[in-house]
Amino acid sequence: MKKYKHIFFDLDHTLYDFERSTFETLSELCDKYNLTDKGIPVFKYFYNRYLEINDRFWGQYRKGKIEKPFLNVERFHVTFQEFGIDDRDFAGKFATEYVENAPLKNTLFPGAHETLEYLQDKYILHLITNGFEEVQEKKLNTTGLRKYFKTITTSEEAGVKKPDPAIFHYALSKAGAVPEESLMIGDNLEVDILGAKNVGMDQMFFNIEKTPHNGKITFEISELIEIRGLL
Numbered sequence: 001m002k003k004y005k006h007i008f009f010d011l012d013h014t015l016y017d018f019e020r021s022t023f024e025t026l027s028e029l030c031d032k033y034n035l036t037d038k039g040i041p042v043f044k045y046f047y048n049r050y051l052e053i054n055d056r057f058w059g060q061y062r063k064g065k066i067e068k069p070f071l072n073v074e075r076f077h078v079t080f081q082e083f084g085i086d087d088r089d090f091a092g093k094f095a096t097e098y099v100e101n102a103p104l105k106n107t108l109f110p111g112a113h114e115t116l117e118y119l120q121d122k123y124i125l126h127l128i129t130n131g132f133e134e135v136q137e138k139k140l141n142t143t144g145l146r147k148y149f150k151t152i153t154t155s156e157e158a159g160v161k162k163p164d165p166a167i168f169h170y171a172l173s174k175a176g177a178v179p180e181e182s183l184m185i186g187d188n189l190e191v192d193i194l195g196a197k198n199v200g201m202d203q204m205f206f207n208i209e210k211t212p213h214n215g216k217i218t219f220e221i222s223e224l225i226e227i228r229g230l231l
């Protein structure tokens with residue numbers, strides 16, 4: 001297939017197994033601070049609540065309703081509160097350690113390197129990510145992914161987050177690409193897929209859970225290795 005010249009990837013939950021890195025890092029921090037003795041006897045309960053609360057804060061962050069430092073601390077503060085630990089200073093310390101340690105986990109999805117190696121000979125590869133700039137930079141170093149990408153666009157640099165069309169336009173222009181010859185690969189229907197569609201890019205949905213949906217999408221995969229057969 002030679003239709004595409006540029007391929008844009010999302011990072012978290014697409015190439016980088018963010019859940020695994022989060023799970024491992026939080027579990028280690030809970031051990032470190034002995035949270036089993038302080039109201040969190042079962043880590044999994046804490047983890048599941050954290051994921052829900054974190055999603056809620058990220059939704060607000062994407063809409064520009066809250067700022068990054070607030071998001072970072074409050075997602076832990078609110079989760080701890082539910083387990084009877086109401087200590088914003090501790091939540092702040094915990095949040096800082098989480099942000100420092102999580103990107104040091106080398107948790108890529110299976111086939112990430114092989115797929116990118118295959119693609120880099122045929123296409124020009126780029127990243128568009130809503131993650132925090134310094135965190136994404138660390139992850140790219142830890143995982144060795146940096147070398148595959150010609151450009152990296154973060155929402156912090158672009159000033160807006162996916163699915164805002166402006167970040168896609170920004171990334172396309174940085175890449176010297178036009179939408180008609182570009183494909184966006186990502187795990188989030190609203191943020192990546194609809195976002196790309198709205199600026200005229202083709203899309204590939206990485207649907208690892210095989211979640212049913214009604215979206216009309218150019219390609220859909222549930223494992224990264226499927227990409228080789230499609231592109």
Ligand SMILES: [Mg+2]
Pocket residue numbers: 010011012013014186187188
């Ligand atoms: Mg993602």
